Amino acid sequence: GNSVTQMEGPVTLSEEAFLTINCTYTATGYPSLFWYVQYPGEGLQLLLKATKADDKGSNKGFEATYRKETTSFHLEKGSVQVSDSAVYFCALRGGGTSYGKLTFGQGTILTVHP
């Protein structure tokens, strides 16, 4: 079946540092890939997505590239801010299912200090 593996967390950075959160996946077929963010006390928000190999998703300074050869979708940001502190989830959809089931990784807690 489908699965998503994220780097072990938590991640603690100083403001303006470079961020990488690793994500790899296992899926049949051609899944779509997503990064969601969850702020304290809130639901999940879609951060970015990519629907086919070599696509780059980007939003709010975050980027991730769909790498089929390495089955990866790593999240990056060049300069993090305190307001980026949240839990980040990598997810996939598709890979043979006929409905929109999302399969999530375990999440990575990001804390950014001033």
Next chain:
Amino acid sequence: ETGVTQSPTHLIKTRGQQVTLRCSSQSGHNTVSWYQQALGQGPQFIFQYYREEENGRGNFPPRFSGLQFPNYSSELNVNALELDDSALYLCASSSGQNNEQFFGPGTRLTVL
């Protein structure tokens, strides 16, 4: 435009009891998906409803059941509650089965 809302926000039950969680989908959305998020884990797919029919289910026992109403709002029912059912339950709506899912803030269920 109103987003996805869920009620109640928090709930405490004891083992063996039954619970009903509610979700109002975003305007114009006809699909609702439910997820269980245990503490420190990613959400796990429970099931999806499309136009009032269940059209996909994750690895959850039959005591997890649901409904979708003509206005596309939805309920999640859990019978014979177990301690491991303690989690954040998330509802997400979308304008189709494979379209972007918009999540509500969740219902925190504690089973004692």
